[in-house]
Amino acid sequence: MLKISGWIWYLALLGLISTAWTIKYEAMDETDPDLDDRFEKANEKSLLWGPYRPNLYLGIRSRLPESLIAGLVWFRADDYSSVGDARHQCDSRDDMETFGWMDYDPRAGGSESIEDTKMGLSLKADFVKTGGGENWGLRVQGTAKDKNAITSLVFYAGTEGKDNALIIRSEKDTPELVHGHEVSFFGYSESLGGPFLLNVTEGRKSRHPKHGVLKDKALDPSKTHHVSLIVPDDNLWKAKDIFFVLLKENMNSIHDVEELKTIPPQEILQLKNPGLNDGNLHLVQKTFKGNFEIVVTFNMMETDDQITVDNFSSRKDSALKRLREKFNRKFQLERPFNKGKYITFAKEILSQLMGGIGYFYGDQLVDRLTNLDEVNTQLDGKPEGPHNLFSCVPSRTFFPRGFYWDEGFQLMPILQYDSDLALDIIKSWFSLIDGSGWIAREQILGEEARSGVPDEFVVQNPNIANPPTMMMIFSQLLHLANHREQFVPTDDFADKFTLNWDGGDGDDTLGDVHLTNPDVLNSYAADIYPKLQLHYEWFRSTQRGDTLGRRCKNLEEIYRWKGRDEDHCLPSGLDDYPRCSADTAELDVDLLSWMGVMTRSMAAIAKLLDETEDAELYSQRLGDIKANLEDLHWSSENQTYCDVTVNDDEEDIFECHLGYVSLMPFVHRLISPDSPHLIHILNDIRNPEKLWTDYGIRSLSKQDEYFHEGEDYWRGHIWVNMNYLILDALYYYGKRPNSTPEVKSLTNEIYTKLRENVVENVYREYRRTGYAWEQYNEETGEGQRTKNFLGWTSLVVLMMKMPESLV
Numbered sequence: 001m002l003k004i005s006g007w008i009w010y011l012a013l014l015g016l017i018s019t020a021w022t023i024k025y026e027a028m029d030e031t032d033p034d035l036d037d038r039f040e041k042a043n044e045k046s047l048l049w050g051p052y053r054p055n056l057y058l059g060i061r062s063r064l065p066e067s068l069i070a071g072l073v074w075f076r077a078d079d080y081s082s083v084g085d086a087r088h089q090c091d092s093r094d095d096m097e098t099f100g101w102m103d104y105d106p107r108a109g110g111s112e113s114i115e116d117t118k119m120g121l122s123l124k125a126d127f128v129k130t131g132g133g134e135n136w137g138l139r140v141q142g143t144a145k146d147k148n149a150i151t152s153l154v155f156y157a158g159t160e161g162k163d164n165a166l167i168i169r170s171e172k173d174t175p176e177l178v179h180g181h182e183v184s185f186f187g188y189s190e191s192l193g194g195p196f197l198l199n200v201t202e203g204r205k206s207r208h209p210k211h212g213v214l215k216d217k218a219l220d221p222s223k224t225h226h227v228s229l230i231v232p233d234d235n236l237w238k239a240k241d242i243f244f245v246l247l248k249e250n251m252n253s254i255h256d257v258e259e260l261k262t263i264p265p266q267e268i269l270q271l272k273n274p275g276l277n278d279g280n281l282h283l284v285q286k287t288f289k290g291n292f293e294i295v296v297t298f299n300m301m302e303t304d305d306q307i308t309v310d311n312f313s314s315r316k317d318s319a320l321k322r323l324r325e326k327f328n329r330k331f332q333l334e335r336p337f338n339k340g341k342y343i344t345f346a347k348e349i350l351s352q353l354m355g356g357i358g359y360f361y362g363d364q365l366v367d368r369l370t371n372l373d374e375v376n377t378q379l380d381g382k383p384e385g386p387h388n389l390f391s392c393v394p395s396r397t398f399f400p401r402g403f404y405w406d407e408g409f410q411l412m413p414i415l416q417y418d419s420d421l422a423l424d425i426i427k428s429w430f431s432l433i434d435g436s437g438w439i440a441r442e443q444i445l446g447e448e449a450r451s452g453v454p455d456e457f458v459v460q461n462p463n464i465a466n467p468p469t470m471m472m473i474f475s476q477l478l479h480l481a482n483h484r485e486q487f488v489p490t491d492d493f494a495d496k497f498t499l500n501w502d503g504g505d506g507d508d509t510l511g512d513v514h515l516t517n518p519d520v521l522n523s524y525a526a527d528i529y530p531k532l533q534l535h536y537e538w539f540r541s542t543q544r545g546d547t548l549g550r551r552c553k554n555l556e557e558i559y560r561w562k563g564r565d566e567d568h569c570l571p572s573g574l575d576d577y578p579r580c581s582a583d584t585a586e587l588d589v590d591l592l593s594w595m596g597v598m599t600r601s602m603a604a605i606a607k608l609l610d611e612t613e614d615a616e617l618y619s620q621r622l623g624d625i626k627a628n629l630e631d632l633h634w635s636s637e638n639q640t641y642c643d644v645t646v647n648d649d650e651e652d653i654f655e656c657h658l659g660y661v662s663l664m665p666f667v668h669r670l671i672s673p674d675s676p677h678l679i680h681i682l683n684d685i686r687n688p689e690k691l692w693t694d695y696g697i698r699s700l701s702k703q704d705e706y707f708h709e710g711e712d713y714w715r716g717h718i719w720v721n722m723n724y725l726i727l728d729a730l731y732y733y734g735k736r737p738n739s740t741p742e743v744k745s746l747t748n749e750i751y752t753k754l755r756e757n758v759v760e761n762v763y764r765e766y767r768r769t770g771y772a773w774e775q776y777n778e779e780t781g782e783g784q785r786t787k788n789f790l791g792w793t794s795l796v797v798l799m800m801k802m803p804e805s806l807v
């Protein structure tokens with residue numbers, strides 16, 4: 001009965017689909033898409049699937065708002081007390097010894113390792129894509145420390161949207177027990193382009209627990225269980241909670257605690273079907289004794305490059321081989337890091353960063369009414385959207401969502417590995433821009449994302465900015481493009497856009513198309529330019545400082561972060577760094593520097609697009625910004641760049657705190673190479689009583705009165721993003737022809753030591769603790785605050801690629 005109804009559905013859907021499918025296919029054939037179009041299509045496809053639910057240990061989805069989402073839950077089934085610790089969402093309480101995608105390429109797939117010490121399990125997951133990216137396979141192999149350990153796995157898949165469907169094809173012995181251990185689903189998805197097949201099978205050597213007489217045959221732990229439910233789209237992400245609700249039903253059926261004690265847990269902790277087969281959420285549960293292996297394959301029906309259980313291993317091996325070769329080609333590490341152990345470390349860090357890329361979809365809470373300059377403002381959000389975002393995340397455990405200020409840093413290593421991907425992510429961010437030019441600094445899209453954020457941080461306000469780090473990427477990209485041989489299109493150019501990870505001589509041009517083809521780069525720039533202009537003008541108008549009676553080169557180029565309070569300037573990104581007492585008269589030196597970064601990038605893009613007038617305007621503004629840094633922000637008494645505010649007589653006074661804020665004009669190369677100020681900055685950087693430590697540059701000078709005071713977040717400890725910018729600036733000033741000999745020798749000395757110190761320390765802590773960290777202790781070098789922080793800490797990979805010395 002069950003089987004028949006399944007097949008009727010299947011046939012009906014097939015009838016409907018085949019016509020739609022042919023029409024689409026022919027329409028595609030008729031037009032002859034130009035280069036841009038071809039690239040766009042190949043790129044979309046190769047990035048379609050991934051572990052794009054980075055908040056989960058294993059969560060697969062496409063980057064389409066409505067298609068298929070999947071995930072894995074596991075737990076020890078031989079113990080009632082550990083079922084509550086079932087693994088799903090990355091959670092620091094799980095105390096994983098380490099976890100992350102240690103080999104990963106977003107266009108091909110890779111491998112994740114999860115050391116679940118508390119559960120006595122070691123998991124290895126391999127994810128592979130085929131057919132240019134339209135098909136994928138996931139294999140999970142578990143090694144149990146205890147040969148008799150009983151582990152239960154729940155793989156779930158759900159379809160979102162009314163045009164998508166998923167039904168089970170496999171025969172069933174009872175409403176929940178699948179015949180045999182192979183489960184096969186048939187699905188249809190409008191957005192994915194047609195019918196597909198999803199199979200869940202297990203490795204031949206996997207064993208299931210034996211049992212005696214069962215209290216309830218439906219709960220047989222040696223069988224594969226299947227359950228289907230109808231779940232609203234915005235609740236699919238709660239699959240684990242849904243699973244627990246179903247388990248609870250089993251428990252409730254047993255009233256006698258004494259009786260419960262006599263039943264082995266694995267004979268209760270099993271899915272029992274409430275009676276459906278064609279809901280939009282499907283759960284498959286398998287329970288194993290000792291080691292285990294499951295394989296999930298997803299294939300479009302009309303594919304010519306099917307992935308199967310039999311050829312999974314060889315595909316995985318060739319994908320890994322290709323990505324290691326690509327890594328070695330793109331990241332030739334420089335001394336002393338050109339050794340095996342550092343190469344492995346660099347590859348793991350970059351892979352974990354790219355394996356953390358996510359796709360987010362949903363509405364965002366925004367308060368457009370509150371005036372930020374009033375005291376004690378409480379934001380009151382109204383939903384806007386839905387929006388979608390393709391983005392890196394700072395930490396899969398603690399910050400599994402998009403952060404505007406982190407993103408530019410996170411994209412720097414990716415830009416070197418796959419510049420097309422970095423640009424794709426930037427495009428996604430700029431698609432979020434509103435009519436006024438604003439982009440929310442934290443992207444908390446949808447219920448799932450909101451569930452992990454404290455209430456006070458959820459609501460966004462369209463007057464609040466954040467450092468425009470993504471603008472740095474454009475300058476770097478144009479630099480890369482200018483230093484590369486230009487690609488000459490040939491007759492077989494179109495073929496170059498097909499990814500083939502299996503054949504030895506397949507082409508993997510995707511990844512550098514923008515860099516090697518000026519047309520594609522130009523078209524990207526032309527597309528994004530109006531948005532960048534809008535965004536830039538939004539910064540200029542909303543963050544403008546008060547002119548008062550001030551004197552400087554140009555009173556239009558003075559800035560103040562809006563939306564801060566007395567103790568925090570969250571918009572600056574450096575939350576508790578000491579600033580002026582909050583006042584509308586304040587001018588912020590870091591913001592003026594970021595405006596310099598933005599203006600410089602705008603000039604470069606305008607030049608690329610032959611927008612001569614714009615380019616001139618931006619260049620002139622950049623000149624004004626540089627002049628204002630000197631006129632307004634340099635304190636000759638303190639010999640450093642400082643914030644400015646006014647005293648009781650309405651006169652400008654400096655607020656000086658040596659550290660990351662005061663270094664901003666330097667790190668962004670806004671000081672002239674022959675400026676006498678450079679030497680003072682370099683001397684502060686190398687002074688151990690001020691900024692220098694053996695593990696990197698401190699965020700705040702040891703001599704500042706707020707050093708380690710209060711929350712002590714940006715008040716002394718070491719951050720890798722700023723250390724990267726410092727290195728980059730040392731390199732820049734060390735190489736200028738018009739730098740003084742003194743600057744040249746100082747920069748070289750500091751650069752060489754700093755690069756080694758930072759990389760060595762992050763490496764040492766990674767090996768010692770299993771993780772990359774949010775910040776490093778300035779006294780001991782130990783990783784601290786958030787662990788599993790593969791966001792900007794991954795910039796160490798670029799540091800290793802930088803030359804050992806400047807001479």
Ligand SMILES: *[C@@H]1O[C@H](CO)[C@@H](O)[C@H](O)[C@H]1NC(C)=O
Pocket residue numbers: 304305306307308311315502
């Ligand atoms: C994998 O198996 C499928 C089905 O047998 C086949 O179509 C495909 O060509 C195979 N691929 C490789 C690389 O062996």
Ligand SMILES: *[C@@H]1O[C@H](CO)[C@@H](O)[C@H](O)[C@H]1NC(C)=O
Pocket residue numbers: 182183184197198199297299306307308309
């Ligand atoms: C999926 O399972 C079905 C039914 O067992 C089988 O016919 C099909 O070949 C399988 N597909 C793949 C790609 O393994």
Ligand SMILES: *[C@@H]1O[C@H](CO)[C@@H](O)[C@H](O)[C@H]1NC(C)=O
Pocket residue numbers: 635637638653654655656657
């Ligand atoms: C130097 O910095 C200190 C600390 O912020 C400040 O009090 C002092 O006014 C500064 N000196 C000048 C001349 O601005």
